[in-house]
Amino acid sequence: MAINREDFAQQCVESGVWVGVQPHFLMALAQLRSGIVNTTTGEAIGPYRVTEAEWNADGSHQELQIHLGADRRRFPFVQVLHAAIRTLRVSQAFSLEQGRHPTSVELYKAGWPDDPDIAVAGFESRLQAALDATRAEIVDAFAVLYPATISDDAALGGADPNIPPRTGDGAGPGIQPSEKLFAEKCLWIMVRLVDAFDLTGFQVAGILGNLGHECAGFRDMHQKGVSIATGGLGWAQWSGSRRNTFEAFAAEKGLTVYSDEANFGFLMHELRTTHAVAITELRKTTTLSEAVKSFEATYEKAGVKNFPSRERWATLALDLYRAGGQPGAAISPLPARATDLLQAAVPFRVLASAKAGKRQFWLVGEGGEVPGQVLIEQRSDGEVRVLKRDTLVVPLKGLGLPSEVVADLESDIESPDPVGKTPGITVPASDRAGRLFAAAVAAVNTLVSRHVKGTSNGQLACAWAVNTLASQALGKPIGGNLATAAMAKVLVANHQELAENALVAGAIVISPTAGGVTGHVGIAGEPAVPVGKTKIYSNSSSRGVFLQNYTVESWHARFDKRGLDIRYFLP
Numbered sequence: 001m002a003i004n005r006e007d008f009a010q011q012c013v014e015s016g017v018w019v020g021v022q023p024h025f026l027m028a029l030a031q032l033r034s035g036i037v038n039t040t041t042g043e044a045i046g047p048y049r050v051t052e053a054e055w056n057a058d059g060s061h062q063e064l065q066i067h068l069g070a071d072r073r074r075f076p077f078v079q080v081l082h083a084a085i086r087t088l089r090v091s092q093a094f095s096l097e098q099g100r101h102p103t104s105v106e107l108y109k110a111g112w113p114d115d116p117d118i119a120v121a122g123f124e125s126r127l128q129a130a131l132d133a134t135r136a137e138i139v140d141a142f143a144v145l146y147p148a149t150i151s152d153d154a155a156l157g158g159a160d161p162n163i164p165p166r167t168g169d170g171a172g173p174g175i176q177p178s179e180k181l182f183a184e185k186c187l188w189i190m191v192r193l194v195d196a197f198d199l200t201g202f203q204v205a206g207i208l209g210n211l212g213h214e215c216a217g218f219r220d221m222h223q224k225g226v227s228i229a230t231g232g233l234g235w236a237q238w239s240g241s242r243r244n245t246f247e248a249f250a251a252e253k254g255l256t257v258y259s260d261e262a263n264f265g266f267l268m269h270e271l272r273t274t275h276a277v278a279i280t281e282l283r284k285t286t287t288l289s290e291a292v293k294s295f296e297a298t299y300e301k302a303g304v305k306n307f308p309s310r311e312r313w314a315t316l317a318l319d320l321y322r323a324g325g326q327p328g329a330a331i332s333p334l335p336a337r338a339t340d341l342l343q344a345a346v347p348f349r350v351l352a353s354a355k356a357g358k359r360q361f362w363l364v365g366e367g368g369e370v371p372g373q374v375l376i377e378q379r380s381d382g383e384v385r386v387l388k389r390d391t392l393v394v395p396l397k398g399l400g401l402p403s404e405v406v407a408d409l410e411s412d413i414e415s416p417d418p419v420g421k422t423p424g425i426t427v428p429a430s431d432r433a434g435r436l437f438a439a440a441v442a443a444v445n446t447l448v449s450r451h452v453k454g455t456s457n458g459q460l461a462c463a464w465a466v467n468t469l470a471s472q473a474l475g476k477p478i479g480g481n482l483a484t485a486a487m488a489k490v491l492v493a494n495h496q497e498l499a500e501n502a503l504v505a506g507a508i509v510i511s512p513t514a515g516g517v518t519g520h521v522g523i524a525g526e527p528a529v530p531v532g533k534t535k536i537y538s539n540s541s542s543r544g545v546f547l548q549n550y551t552v553e554s555w556h557a558r559f560d561k562r563g564l565d566i567r568y569f570l571p
Contacts, residue, residue, distance in 0.1 A: 005137060006140070008047070009138055012138065014145065015083075018180055020216065020219030023141070025087065026084055027138055029083055029108070030047040032126065033112075034049055038076045048080075050073055050082060052070075055082060059082060068081065068082055070451075094106065101222070104131065108127060175316075178219070182219075182316065188349065189208065191334075195340070196268065199283065201321045203291045205314045207282070208314060210236075210292065210313075212313025212314070214235065214236055214302075217313065218235065234263050235263040238266075246262075246266045254560075254561055260346065260367065281297075282298075288315065289307075334350050337384040341385070343366055350365075351365045352410075354408035359378065361401070362376045363394070365456060371456070371460055372391050373389070373393045373460070374389045374393070375387040375388045375409075390519075392455070395410060416482050419477040420477075421471060421476040421477070422472060425474065432506070432571045433504050433506030435474060436469060437523065439473035440506070445546070446546070447465060447468065448544065449461035449465060458544025461482070461539045461544070462538055463487050466538075467482075484510060484512045484520065485512045488512035491508060491569040499568070503531060505524060506523060508523060508570075509536050509566070510569070511562075511565060515564070517563060523536065524537075524568065525548070532551060532556070533552070535550070536549070536552065
């Protein structure tokens with residue numbers, strides 16, 4: 001079936017700008033794979049020839065809040081967004097490994113390695129022909145969607161369209177695709193900065209305006225046109241000695257330089273130490289424009305100022321702050337004393353709230369590398385405390401809460417489905433670890449948690465993944481449902497604990513939630529020498545899929561610094 005190429009090109013531009021990848025590559029990709037027609041080849045369908053397995057593996061992106069249902073694979077324009085997500089992940093992985101951005105040929109080979117056409121002579125020429133065939137259509141699409149704002153060269157080179165400055169009237173125009181990720185992150189960052197430094201909304205918006213300009217609304221973590229090994233990096237595009245300090249800061253905490261925790265944590269570190277003057281000067285400002293210019297002069301010190309762009313991002317930040325994150329919404333009721341109980345450098349959002357007399361309750365979702373949920377109470381005397389914290393805290397049983405509070409909180413939260421037994425499976429104790437290890441290896445990139453109820457699109461599914469694999473391999477889950485603290489109690493009561501130097505493949509590796517820090521759980525691989533090189537398999541919170549994503553050494557780097565125990569058990 002034919003596809004309207006003009007509409008398809010515009011969809012490539014919208015999806016590429018939203019996700020932060022090159023729209024021209026997205027259209028050339030479809031040209032190469034199908035000629036941009038909606039037909040079927042075996043199990044592969046649509047203009048991108050997407051299989052069901054490929055759709056499930058890259059159908060969602062937690063940070064961008066994109067979640068594509070299984071039934072949407074058949075829609076050609078939705079496939080464009082799927083291709084954009086896959087392109088982003090492949091490009092980021094390539095950049096981390098190689099220290100530079102991939103070429104179009106390298107991007108295709110890394111992202112679509114199963115295409116037999118790659119091995120046929122002349123592949124590079126065919127890809128170039130697809131790029132040539134779609135060049136004019138992408139330029140025209142940019143001209144329609146962003147008239148008189150971007151040159152032909154910029155459209156083809158991947159630069160962000162220069163969307164006209166916002167009015168700053170407190171309402172502002174609707175959120176553009178390229179601003180969506182900024183809008184998702186903006187509010188929690190501003191709330192934390194206001195609380196930490198006692199700033200006003202417009203003063204903190206001045207900080208966000210500068211960050212938004214530097215990293216294209218949190219979508220570009222590397223300075224464009226400069227070597228990834230030496231250019232600007234992160235939210236503020238830290239460069240030179242500041243980049244080196246940022247990388248060391250992230251490594252010391254066991255974080256990647258792309259994580260919100262590393263970027264926000266380093267921003268706070270500098271604002272409290274080496275760049276405290278930026279806060280001192282920011283407090284003197286009386287307008288949004290002054291705040292933007294002040295923070296640029298004392299913190300960013302950019303070679304190219306481009307204040308219209310910085311002020312546009314700042315205006316969007318202030319609009320969102322005034323509206324509580326979304327047009328028409330109220331500002332989050334979570335008081336500063338309650339935010340002090342949350343992990344210091346991670347994203348958060350209020351999932352639900354309830355009231356009983358003079359007592360107020362909030363159910364808060366924490367993001368970051370190890371996400372979880374926190375139930376907070378403000379008592380009638382004003383005291384604020386954490387009632388429960390874990391990977392998931394719902395259902396809210398055994399906490400002595402008024403029934404109406406439980407009903408109000410749980411009505412806004414999707415209850416998780418418990419993992420049940422798999423009938424007919426009986427495994428001798430001597431075989432259990434080996435069976436679970438084999439299941440973990442087979443589950444890499446195939447056990448997708450993004451669609452599991454109650455796990456925030458797979459973000460809170462580490463215990464679910466281990467229980468699911470245990471049920472499949474051993475006939476029943478380990479226990480504890482979806483909470484690491486509850487699973488740890490089951491393991492201590494019913495399973496043999498191992499010393500680290502006695503690890504076996506298939507052992508449960510768990511750092512249960514404790515001391516205000518959310519934990520994590522995974523499955524050990526074959527023992528290595530030294531033991532720190534032993535692989536660990538677990539659910540990836542950011543991707544919502546089961547991966548080999550740790551070693552014993554990197555697990556220590558992550559959870560030792562969080563003050564959590566690391567324990568090992570036979571399944």
